[in-house]
Amino acid sequence: MKSAAGVPAPRRIGGATALAGVIGWPVAHSRSPLMHNFWLAQYGIDGAYVPLPVRPGAFETAVRGLQAAGFRGTNVTIPHKEAAFRIVDRLDRSARRSGSVNTLVFASDGMIEGFSTDGEGFVANVQAHGIAVKDGRALLLGAGGAARAIAASLLDRGVAVVLANRTPARAEELARALREDAAPAVEVVAWDDMATVLSRCDMLVNTTSLGMEGGPPGDFPLDLAAADPALVVCDIVYVPRQTPLLRDAAAHGLRCVDGLGMLIHQARLGFCKWFGTDPVIGPEVEALLDADLRGQGR
Template structure:
């Protein structure tokens, strides 16, 4: 008889959300666990907001190694962590909790890491992109803040634009204060740009990132794409939406001859730090991983 993968010594982790049935994290982590032969399991944990603290303490008591956190629990995760990584403090978001043997909870944000790793996996030289111009972020939500913090850490000037201009200004003000409070070194330039002015993407922008749900299948505007005619020829276009894999924005970028990066890579790469912390193994985002998760998305 072969040795079972899950034993009484199994390492356990999961994802807390409300709802959580849509999450691809269990698919991804359990694929890696089986592929690497790790004695462990990763489970979906549907937890109502008023039960979040109780659930986290219960997972600690039950011997879990930690958990991912998704909507609507990221603020609560930030609050419950005994230690929060500096850039997670700048991002104002925690999506990964690690339960230490000392009883302390350590929180981090891996979204920004996942985004940058997805670019590097496509052969993008982050430093070269930074040196050619600013990063323009479409949207002013939690994903925008996490990605902006990661870009700022790499020295990017960041411009934020949002359909509601006040939200873009609030994001820049909040990020600026958080950087001064928690980050080391000089703060890169942070600014806003009106959503509809100037038309299209300015020529001095080297990286365009859509952090909104625009272009998402079933979203508020599934056919949305900005005007890219005036963009620089070296512009990198990234979309964190991964359903569909090629959004109208990415199609427009490809038509214009620009480098286009989809959102699936960010989803996969952001999971790697948590997997390493909980299961003690390095997960690889390779062609087999992409193919497996893509097949699940198409079901």
Template sequence: MKAPALTQAEQRITGRARLAGVLGWPVGHSRSPLLHNYWLRRYGVDGAYVPLPVKPEDFATAVQGLKAAGFRGANVTIPHKEAAYRIADVLDESARRAGAVNTLVFEADGSIRGLSTDGDGFVASLKAEGLKLARLDRHGGLAQPHALLLGAGGAARSIAAALQATGMRVSVTNRTRDRADALVEALPGLGVCPWEDWEKALGAYDLLVNTTSLGMEGGPDPAFCPSLKAAGRGLVVADIVYVPRKTPLLAEAERQGLQTLGGLGMLLHQARLGFLEWFGVNPEVDDATRDYVLRGGRS
């Protein structure tokens, strides 16, 4: 659907408005309300999308409350993605593959459907930026690219599964080894790199992805900046954190002359399916959308 020109007029909200939001703790960093409300205005949809700060112990109650209040569904961010998986009555293939849910759809029959759009959103972002992951084998031919994911939570599993589906080799590293081992059990074929060794082993990888909240503004370690000195020149460094836009990890990668991929593209691409489910429009991810979110909604 081609978008009409965005005007400065305020979108009118009626009693028939379609409602959705994002559940997280914290949730103040999320750009999802900015993005979805931009699309709502752009496509003239009678609807609203709101931030919903919910503590982990209140998650199930909050979801049932939103459903009772007539919401169409919600996005789910840290730390609720695995809880969302458990609360869903029906899981689509992406959610079963990922073992986590980042998108809830409240169906007309009262059931809750869970989807995972993180992995496909990440791969779409990687392709949209035109980043090439190429490595030569000892015979001069192209070798299978190898990715290393930092973290072993819901986002890691979704991204790992999506990367595996493209034919890539994938390994994970996590501070708690049991979590990494559990992810390998869930997704056979994954490798594990001990947390204390991964910085020294970077030369073996073509793609590094931080799937944790390390480096996030307001997160547990906003200054997270590991050493990338052992990286090969062709390494692509990606971070799914998008606040700040340039995390310390990405800044260090740039200093080392490496290709980088920020988290904004994944946010934009993974958001499309939820918007279509709740609001009935398949929005376009274009330069206007990206610029608007980058400006924080400021003209």
């Protein structure tokens, strides 16, 4: 739209504009602003969502300041998810089970509420691909923050989980935490032995940063040639969308689920809480993010 002077009309941000954002360090690469501002425009909501670069150590100061400045809440990404877990006043069950928080809501009673939406975002994305998430067994590669959230959501749906992590102590620690939370169906397998359990699994999920652009070099000690043709292979890395693991899985004719949909589904709860509308997750937002990733040669 053009103003009377022929220059583009400025986006109107006023006293009633609902504000939210994403706190991370670094945060410039985050696609969350693109996604949330797309939904705000789509639904004609008077709101804005901004990247908030906050250094480690400054997280709590920043959060209290944003709350005082009237923000509705924020997303939280690396490296602040555990710090967010520690400072919130109210934790929902998903956050308690994940030990981390990726969504903050500044409630009207002055309390800060914390949610973890990664696990449910993962499950919703797999389901959106027409794959049922119930019963069966998943081999989960990794034992970091995302692994914990995803494992908890899979266990909630009766899916048994086998953990394999480069650092075995972290996998054991995660298994212990999940079992204490009334989830006995957790096993651990050594990183180099992951191939030995694959034939017992219906799903393989990469939650490590292997395969991520700019991530660590290396490969999984896995030969998918021997996998059951019904195996579903999921990668939560979404830059690039088609990771080496997914390329290999596709080459062997296996069903694949990439990580972009998880990013979109995990964003839904925050948008709904801050802006009062539950966004419909349609092909437009996925196409927008996909084009943005491709625009940068990804």
